[in-house]
Amino acid sequence: MTTDLVYHVAGAGLTGLALWRLATCRDALRRIMALNVLAIGIAMVLLASGFDAATGRTDPVPQAFALTGIVVLVSVTAALLALAERIGGRSND
């Protein structure tokens, strides 16, 4: 039970939680929040597999991926929220 296994569980849990919420909710804001949780879950799984338990250090390249993912996520979230506000939040897809 090393550290990265625990965070693999956390990442997979977050992804499952987000997928469940995406499947069962209609409100625009909660769908956007679920997509955020999904993206964070994927970043956690990515970084956990880059973590080297022996040296206690993490491979810098997935860290760069996670950073890029965070910045991309905030821009897409801002765009989604601006759209949701214009359509009043009732996305009945």
Add this chain to the structure above:
Amino acid sequence: MSAALFGLGLVLMSLGIVFLFVAALGLWRLPDLLSRLHVLTKADTAGLALVALGAACVSGSLAALLPLLLCVVLVAISGATIGHLVARSVTRRETAP
């Protein structure tokens, strides 16, 4: 000398954590909002100051002192101000006609 500093740091940090637990407990047990606010600001100011001081003692390097000091100042101010603003918005809503 460093063992005494280490011991002192340990005591300070433990005290800080006690403050945090008291605040969490208070948040849970106390009946109304204003008393919870009271206990929150205590944890923000005193609790974190103790923890930061203890950490400075344990780490023993002066370079770490500046970020810790800024941390304490920021959290103390934001705790007090947010507490005041929350209390203000709650009381204004109740007393408003």
Add this chain to the structure above:
Amino acid sequence: MTEASLIVSLPLLAAVVTAASARVARPVGLIATAANAALAILLARRVLAEGAQVTHLGGWEAPLGIAFETDGLAAVMILMAAIVGVAVAVQASDDRTPRSATDPGAFWPLWLATLGAMNALFLSADLFNLYVTFEILGLAAVGLTALTGTRRALRAAFDYLSAGLAGSLLLLLGVALAYAAAGQVDLSVVPALTESAQGRISLALIFAGLAVKAALFPLHFWMPAAHSSAAPVASALLSALVVKAAIYVALRLSLDGGIGAEPLRVAMAAAGAGAMLWGSWHALRADRLKLLVAHSTVAQVGLISLALGVAPGAADSTLWHAAVLLMLSHAFAKAAMFLAVGRIAEELGHDRISGLNREELRPGAAEFAFAVAAVSLIGLPPTAGFVGKWVLIEGLIDRDAWIWVALVFAGTVLSAAYLSRVVSRCLRGGPHVAPGARRPQWRAGDVAALGLAVSALLLGLGSALPFALLEITVT
């Protein structure tokens, strides 16, 4: 400055300039689109002359750094994007196109960002880099969809962006699993992925993400609403170019042996067949012109992914060439069709198919362009669509895949059916038209639509050039 680095930087710089000042947006946009077309032609000439090149960005070798692979396939796709872009820019620059309710100058930065992102995507040889280019493409395409500012367009744009984001998160999950399984994310890792179980799951995730982005049949729900409610200029770009990016990446991965897993290939071909039937069925029943053309995109995407599914990768080279030619002909024909539909809707004031032939308006250049584009979409000789289908069916017959041959024919017949619904109503004349009917005068949109439709025709005749380009691959 090599063409490769210029062709990715120029559109991004122009996007910044056009976003900064709306006043100068149109001239700068037109100049940048023309310069991009010139660069695309120079790039293709260089690839033809010197063969494929690999440029390492910043001088760092592949696993650590990112590489640009300018081979024949990339050059062909960049040429496609450039030519369709020029035609769409010509129509967009016609200032009488109705002012969008949101922001007049907003088309140009979004179009140039889409162009820059597509050029970067066609050249990139790194999985994570593809994910980032897809994000730019997704956001810019949503901007194009929301350009008209109507409530229906905004709702379609919201669904498009949330589906696009879910698709790219699937893609990111696949890239993360590829990193976990193989330790690196550049395209050379794809053959190693097909061996291990984790690698196959990561490829399946990547292909699922691409299927959402390409609106392949089971995951296409967001696309018809988005493409039919956008401005005609925008939906021409969405249907002709943006959807192609995902199919191109699927082709690039299958060329690197990524689609070697048998179940993945069969699933893609089956989804393609399903898309052809489903898209054609809804196109037959569509009552609005834009909806019909959007559903025909679903069908054509199905045909192309069927061609990809049955082509077992680089070994059997004729089949994936057919898929590329089908992509090219669909890009030209679909863009011409949407531009023509835009002009028809402008002239008639509505785009209901039933109301097409009862107006006192003689058929103009737009109806003619629509008819020529329909010929190419159905795949009648001498258009590029015909050459593509011919090569595809020839390859299928060689391998006795009779089911797929039957499906391709069924798709062709269905597409002929739903397109003739429109073309028959467009060719008004004689008794159907009142004596005093006026003929719509020529506008930039007609020139663009006709140019693209004719180029789809010429591509059929001159299909030796794309085939020659496609022969060149990175050895």
Add this chain to the structure above:
Amino acid sequence: MILEVLPFLSLLATLASLPRLLLGPGAADRIVAAQLAGTGAVATLILLGAATATPPLYDVALVFAALAAVTGLAFVALSGRAR
């Protein structure tokens, strides 16, 4: 060793504010709970930095504190419907 247990306790204190966030009748209670969780996270980070002797964690704690201030202000200014 002994220093390792301190961040653990501080984390427990941070998570102890969650029930109030879940049940808190009014929005104000939830803002207070979030504020306490923020302070607890800053304390946990400082203790982690001390326990694992990594000074960069103090900078992370500083950014946490700065952002807790901004987020707290955002909650107070923006919670509830636009009147």
Add this chain to the structure above:
Amino acid sequence: MIAFDIVLTLGLLACAAMALTLRDRTASIAAFVVAGLLIALSWVRLAAPDVALAEAAIGAGVTGALFLRSARRIGPITGGPVGGMSASIAAALGAGGLSAALFWAFAGTSGPVPYPPLVAANLEASGVTNPVTAVLLNFRAWDTLLEIAVLAVALALVVMLGPAPVVPRALGELVLPFARIVVPLAILVAGHLLWQGATAPGGAFQAGAVLAGGMLALVLAGIGPAGERIVRGALLLGLAGLAVFVGAALAAEGLTGRFLGYPAGAEKAWIIAIEASLTLSIAATLCLLFTGPVRRPHQ
């Protein structure tokens, strides 16, 4: 320390579940912000301090403020879940199965890890000693450039859509001294993060996000710089980041013949210059993504 990780994971999942299920908007956003803080803590435990900085600044700070702004305008949640109780259970089982498969796929791998030795070998030539900054600004600078393009396109999109301007509640007179202390501190922290980005955790994104946090504090306190010219200047600054980065890439190719290949010996200077301009442009972009363009609200 494994007990710390386990408790953190449980707390994290509980917080995320609360954020996604609570029907009261403020409660769910508060839970989302606390989840953001706990996620930043898990990045620290996974030895990724740079990501923790970015998550705390962008994930918890800016995203929380964005959600609050939209919730303030959209209003409470209406309508029940999509299917009934049975559909929700079915979805839960499906999602559970997917996440279990995901865990098996990721936990089972022990594949080769070629990147760390490569980064370590080339770190000397990259001009900076912080490996993450070396990857972001030198080895894979093309990814970072495209990511700035994503920010710029999102900015153009939000300016085009033009959400109505945000009107924070009147907060009384104590806000002025508060802002007068928090904003300079935020600028100080941002400068500190930017400068040390080359050697220790920090860099353009974290510094830009903290700077944006400071600006948001001004806007929320109601004393933010409003007015058409200020917003126009911020828009130009926000877009300038991408132009500077592309310009630097082409200039580098002019000098060394390699796209994005910084001239030998001067890599650190180039990286710091690019990062400084990115910090300002990211701060301006994040601010504008929150406030939106100052224009007549749409009908």
